[in-house]
Amino acid sequence: MTTATGTTRGTGAVGAARTRLEGLAKVTGEARYSGEVPYAELAHGWIVLSTVARGRVRAIDDGPVLKMPGVLAVLHHGNAPRLKEGFVGSFGPDPVAEILQRDRVPHIGWPVAFVVAETSEQAREAAEALVVEYDTEPHDVDFHADHPARYTPEASPMGPAVTAKGDLDTELAASAVLVDERYSTPEQHHNAMEPHAAMARWDNGRLEIVDSSQGTFATANDIAALFQLDPASVRVRSEHIGGGFGSKALARAHNVLAVMATTVIGRPVRVVLTRRQMFSLIGYRSPTTQRVRLGAEADGRLRAFDHDGVSLTSTLTEFVEASTGFGRALYDADAHHTANHVVPLDVPTPTFMRAPGEAPGSFALESALDELAEKCGLDPIELRARNEPTVGPVTGLPFEDNDLIACFREGARRFGWADRDARPGVRREGRWLIGTGTAAATFPAGAAPSTAAVTAEADDTFTVRINAADVGTGARTALAQVAADALDVPTERVRVRIGDSDLGQAWLSGGSMGTRSWSWAVMAAITELRERLALGADIPPEGITVRSDTTEAIGAQSERERHSYGAQFAEVAVDVSTGEVRVRRMLGIFAAGRIVNPLTARSQLTGGMIWGLSMALHEEAIRDRASGALANGDLAGYHFAANADVPAVEADWIGEPAPDDPVGIKGIGEIGIVGAAAAIANAVWHATGVRHRHLPIRPDRVLGAGAGPEPAAGAVPELRAGGAAEGDTRA
Amino acid sequence: MREFGYQRAEDVAGAVALLGADPEARYLGGGTNLVDLMKTGVERPALLVDVRELPLDGIEVTADGGLRVGATVTNSDLAAHPEVRRRYPALTQAVLAAASGQLRNMATVGGNLLQRTRCGYFTDPARPCNKRVPGSGCAARDGEHHNHAILGASDHCVATHPSDMAVALAAFDAVIAYETVDGPGETPLADFYLPVGDTPHRETALPPGALITGLTLPPAPVAAHSRYRKVRERASYAFAIGSIAAALDVRDGVVREVRLAYGAVASRPWRARAAERALTGGPATATAFAAAADAELAAAEPLSDNGYKVPLLRNLTVALLSELTEATEGAAR
Incomplete structure (x- = not known):
């Protein structure tokens, strides 16, 4: 294939804000997720997990459980189908996939048995009743x-x-x-x-x-x-x-x-x-x-x-x-x-x-x-x-481009960074100390070989077949936009088929490379399809299909440093007498090449930033040394940011289409979280004068660390005008 | 999840009769805690007696100027009631600081009082826990306990009571009313939650099979000047790591009456009577507030990772009483 100049042509479908093609189906419940697709004669399985952190399964007494209502089978290492020993998966040797093959228990929460029953409830009750004995180590x-x-x-x-x-x-x-x-x-x-x-x-x-x-x-x-x-x-x-x-x-x-x-x-x-x-x-x-x-x-x-x-x-x-x-x-x-x-x-x-x-x-x-x-x-x-x-x-190696400082300059301008007083711990509003911080973001911009097929249908529509995955980010919609743009037709005339291994090999949704890798393959097929259509032949009833494989083109890329960039900014308020930290606003300016769909891209970037906020202040799984289990292994105990923690979060972008990509894409899947926690931690320092080098910046840690130039936690603050005006209004 | 029977009670007597003395039966209110515990296997009832539709959903002003609140009043309705907002604003604030809007719409007053601790060892049936399985040990004392009790705990259990609502109720001397097969009874909230001792599995003074029918708040003019402040690890939808309900009557810089209760520090809402005694009749100053908190917290026995609660509660005491002083003195001028 050739490196097409896809960045300048088209109907403008790329770059237009579009809601998800499957949005209506999702919000009306019509869209079925994997656990919801109905099947006749469906049986339900429930996994039994080890309750010890190391040892061997000595015995599993499945007799009583097999007599329980609805139970169809109990699988364990003694009777489960044999799997390939030394299994090598898509990402290398993967013993984690070798389930129920041996009696060894490598950690707490490892599958030791599997109960199948007529209903999910019966399977669950039987699984919970199954007695598993261990030799612990x-x-x-x-x-x-x-x-x-x-x-x-x-x-x-x-x-x-x-x-x-x-x-x-x-x-x-x-x-x-x-x-x-x-x-x-x-x-x-x-x-x-x-x-x-x-x-x-x-x-x-x-x-x-x-x-x-x-x-x-x-x-x-x-x-x-x-x-x-x-x-x-x-x-x-x-x-x-x-x-x-x-x-x-x-x-x-x-x-x-x-x-x-x-x-x-x-x-x-x-x-x-x-x-x-x-x-x-x-x-x-x-x-x-x-x-x-x-x-x-x-x-x-x-x-x-x-x-x-x-x-x-x-x-x-x-x-x-x-x-x-x-x-x-x-x-x-x-x-x-x-x-x-x-x-x-x-x-x-x-x-x-x-x-x-x-x-x-x-x-x-x-x-x-x-x-x-x-x-x-x-x-x-x-x-x-x-x-x-x-x-x-x-x-x-030379850089494809490097917009890090440009992101900082644009972010600084919009955030009001120039007015910042660099001194820590000197801004107080009521019980809150105020600070701002910034940090860099970068993520590798890669592409992986994929195949695609694009069909010009006899009814003047087009079908794109590529084994992409839409994990909720809007990939299906983005691919329709890329195809419509390249075909120079309205997006409504393009249908996209994804999420089926029968569609063939394609990169998975990972490494921030999904949309780029898939778009490259779609572009390659469309480039050739347009050449064929330009010959003016009639389209037969089965359509004209062109297939592409980007393995060669991606392998032929010159060696360069290819990255997306970003600058994260945050303003926080800290009450050192209670340890509470509130993020007041965040701004992320990113340079990630061409943005296919500004609506879903912004959502993905702000989502990453919010995750970064959550990482800075909330998320922490605590492992209990005595048992090896998590002490907070559920969403009641494992805290992530609630809506009330998420202030005005703004994401925007600068920069040019990526020179080395046919569509100009770099990938935005992950860069939103990068640097966000550091920007917040740096803002907490600026507010209080205290560095927090361990995440999350929990209230007890803020209280324990006190404040730098301000009165330490525990000091008696002066009487002051109180009330709701300065209080936490997001209770 | 064990299969269970379900019956909806028609009236209070029927509910009490349905439950009878069956130790495997449970009353179901909003289900916001019980159903979660059933999913994880902490609770395995054979029968649920649904009491949410019982005619106990009224809030009325008593003849002496207090309030009577039915057991099935939802948390949302309790918080929104104009007489609660006017007479006991800290109660409204406490309820609104709890859970989420959806949960408050389901959760009942009776169920809120009886909710179980969120100690991670209690909620995981695979771990030892004296509250869940008496005699099995307490994994929290030497394990993860940064949000556990600093007051009134024992070697057997260091769990906290999770309710925000109950903290305000403790400050306002609520009295809990219940029904049994032998007739009605009542218990002051101060005696409702039992000391931990070596029986952490015995949590309340309710007789076996008793159904909470409501609670009474005695008249308390001081409560009109009350506030609740909750500190948690995110801005909403989390249990407190420290909270405080306070009511204050100050005239000419002197504390005439004060109510103070702490949350997330003990197996029960912690009425800070030592602090109240230290404050009453004395000056309404930050120094006095801090000294009063110190008097209360002198009994604290922090574990290795929850000592921060002592300064937290001290700071909250000073902050909230200072705010109330400003507000009440300002209103008096």
Whole structure:
């Protein structure tokens, strides 16, 4: 294919704000999610999870349970269908998918049995009645940076585990200003609104799965490999998805057990996870501890940059939350080192969660930059401008483009940054101390090979077939816009078919690469289709279909540093006498290439920023050392931002279409969260004079830290005019 | 989830008779707590007796100027009632600070009083908990307890009572009325919640099978000058980590009457009587407010991770009493 100049042509469909094509179906309930599709003879499964953190299953007494009303089968390691040993999935070896294959219990909340019954309620009651006996072993869930089991992995999902340029010790020693601090982020969970759900059945020799999946092709391939089936005999469909955030693409307990059970009982079987089950079965973001060492000249120019991060993984497999990848292309320094380490513990396996690595990494590094700016007496934006790289600091590669400072300048203008008094702890409104903060955001802009088919129908409409996933972000609508634009027809004449592994290979919804990768394939097919249509032949009844495969084109790209950028701004109010922190407003200015649909793009960006707010102030899964279980593994205990926490949040964008992409897209799926927590933490410092290096910035931590130049917590404040006017009006 | 029977009671006597002495039966009000506990297996009733439609949904002013509130009045209706807003504004504020609008529309006054602790070890049947399974131990004392009790707890249980409403009721000396098969009875709120001791599973003084029918708030002119302030880990829809209901009557800088109750510090709403005694007849100054809070909190026995509640409650006491002083002195001028 050729790199089309899709950025200038078309009907203007790209760039127009459009509501979702399936919006009406969703709000009227007509759209069915995976757990809602009806099937005749449907049976229901319920997963039994281990209640111990380490050991072996000694015995499972399924006799009494099999006599309970409606119970059809009880599966466990002693009788479950055998899976491929040493299974290698789409993202490498994946023992997490090897469910009910052995008696080993690697963590609390591991599936040890599966009960199938006529109704969901019967399955649940039987599952809860099933007696499982364990031989327990001492467990270790205590994550800390200096854990003796810590090691440095060979690689991380986002690139090398370690990068090094220059002599760090020499540059640190020669630096006039030093920052050397440790930051930490807690275990966080992406508990999507729609729980994981799968229905599996055998239909005329084919295995059909209706799953909530960010990538049905990957899911189908993995299930086929796991059950040692011909890939062509497995079909996975996922029409509507209520959020995934990295947790919904793999073979996991819900879909594996549904397939096992339908194979055993010969009827369709559905599995829907509960909220509590999601807290141990779907993956999560590892806690991190990070050390950042920065050495700078008095003018702020970095001589030394060292970002060292530690995360945890399970004893089953290695997942690296690569928090130190964030700064690899962001700031230059004479010596530039980054490293990620992991500690295996008796915990569920962590996984990709929105902006894996970048979200926690940006909190640490962008906090440290703010500390350096304070020490240098520099404006935080000016500090970043003085360290803007001209080529990749680690790779030496040229940039596709780099709009970081432009984002800061535009954000500063709109946020009113120029009027900011840099001194911390000097602005008071009633019981609230007020502060503002900023932080950088960046995320890799990538594309992955995909196939697509576009058909010119005889009725003058067009059908786009691509195995994309619409996880709720509006991908279906965006693809219709891209196709309409490229075809130079109104969007209404384009229908889009997605979410079905039979549509063929396509990248999944992940890595902020979905819309870009799919659009590239759609553009490639349309470019050729238009050439064929230009010949003027009549369209036969079956239409004219052109297929594309972007493998070659993407492989032929020149090596460059390709990233999206952003600048986050936040204003906070802090009551140091109660520890309450309220975010008053947020502004994010992003440069992410061409924005296909401003309506859904803004929603996705502000959604990410709100998640960042939640990360800064609320989200924290607390693991109980004694049991290895979460002490707050439900949505009552695991707090995320409520509406009342979310103030005026504004997202906007600048910049040009990405030069290296046929449509000009860079991807916006994850950058919204990046840097948002740091901007808020920096604003809390500006308000109070106290640095918070551990998230979330909870009231007890604010109270414990007190305030800098202001009266410490516990001091008796003076009598003052009170009342609702200065009180919390969002009770 | 265990299969259960469901019956809707026609009247109070019928409800009490339906429940009888069956230890496996439960009254169902709004279900906003009980149903959650049934889903997780903490509660496994054989029978639910639905009392939400009983004719106990009235709020009326008593002859002496207090209020009588029916047990099935929803939290939303309680908060919105003009006489509650006028006579006991802290009660309205407390109720509105709790849960979400949807939950307040369902939750009843009786059910609110009887809601269970949100201690994560209580709500997870796989963990030890003396409140759920007597004798199984308390996992919170040496586990996650940053939002647990600092007052009135024991080695057996450090859970807090989650209600906001009950904190205001404690400040206003509410009396709980109930019905049993043997006839009606009543208990002051001060005696309603039992001391923790070594029996944390025994939470209230209600006789077995008793149905709460309502509560009475005695007349309290001081309550017209009252406020509730709640601190939580997000701006709404979270339980308190510290809360305070306060009513204050100040004339010429002297405290004539004060009511003070703390939430999220104990297994019950904590009436701060030591602080009230320290304040009454003394100066209405920030220093005096802080000293009174210190007098109350001297009994606090924080665990390793919840010591922040002591300064939090102290600061809240000073802040809220200072606000009330300004407001009442201002109104008097």
